[in-house]
Amino acid sequence: MTYPDIRELVPHSGPMVLLDRVVAADEENLSAEVTIRASSMFCDGTGVAAWVGVEYMAQAIAAHAGYLALQRGDAVKVGFLLGARRYHASTALFALGSVLVVRITRVLQGENGLAAFECSIHDNSQNTGASLAHATITVFQPDNVAEFIQEM
Numbered sequence: 001m002t003y004p005d006i007r008e009l010v011p012h013s014g015p016m017v018l019l020d021r022v023v024a025a026d027e028e029n030l031s032a033e034v035t036i037r038a039s040s041m042f043c044d045g046t047g048v049a050a051w052v053g054v055e056y057m058a059q060a061i062a063a064h065a066g067y068l069a070l071q072r073g074d075a076v077k078v079g080f081l082l083g084a085r086r087y088h089a090s091t092a093l094f095a096l097g098s099v100l101v102v103r104i105t106r107v108l109q110g111e112n113g114l115a116a117f118e119c120s121i122h123d124n125s126q127n128t129g130a131s132l133a134h135a136t137i138t139v140f141q142p143d144n145v146a147e148f149i150q151e152m
Contacts, residue, residue: 006032009066010059011078015041018052019059019102022067028106030064032056033124036098047096050089053133057084057119060102061139064117079141082114087135089121094132099124104137113141 003022010017018041024031034040034056042048058081066076094100101122108116121133142148 003067004070006063009063009070009076011062011066011076012059017059018056019063022063023101025064025067027068030060030067030104032060032063032102034100034102036094036096036100038096043096045096047093047098050092050094050133053089053094053102053121054081054084054087054135054137056100056102056121057104057117057133057135057137058139060104060119061115061117061137064104064106065141077141078145079113079139082138082140085136085138087133089133091132094121097125100132101129107136113143115139115141 003025006019006021007017019032019034022030022032036043036048040048042052062079065079069076101124104117104119106115106117117137119135119137120131123130123132
């Protein structure tokens with residue numbers, strides 16, 4: 001199956017879109033791919049620090065929300081990362097040349113826009129699928145972002 005360009009799904013622009021493409025998506029799950037290149041945001045020449053994995057996960061969640069919005073014929077909306085619980089990385093660095101697969105699964109969705117996702121990052125460089133990081137990510141997507149920000 002062909003999925004929309006990641007830039008159509010994630011409400012970021014330019015180099016802040018960190019993921020390369022969606023490789024699978026459905027109502028509850030999404031898998032996205034990112035290749036660590038010398039030109040990748042946050043790359044220090046040898047790779048990207050593993051703490052950036054939280055943002056990879058958050059962008060995969062945003063891509064999932066964007067995918068679902070487009071499926072319904074709605075516009076892609078901004079959401080907010082509220083927190084990451086139990087983020088654990090088995091490596092300090094995602095090495096240059098690595099091909100990572102970021103997998104997210106929605107485990108909770110409230111009618112108020114709050115949601116929680118189980119997330120993981122796997123090394124697909126050698127087709128080993130080794131787990132490199134995992135976390136539970138909590139997000140919030142208000143119905144009206146401008147109104148929400150103004151109320152804050």
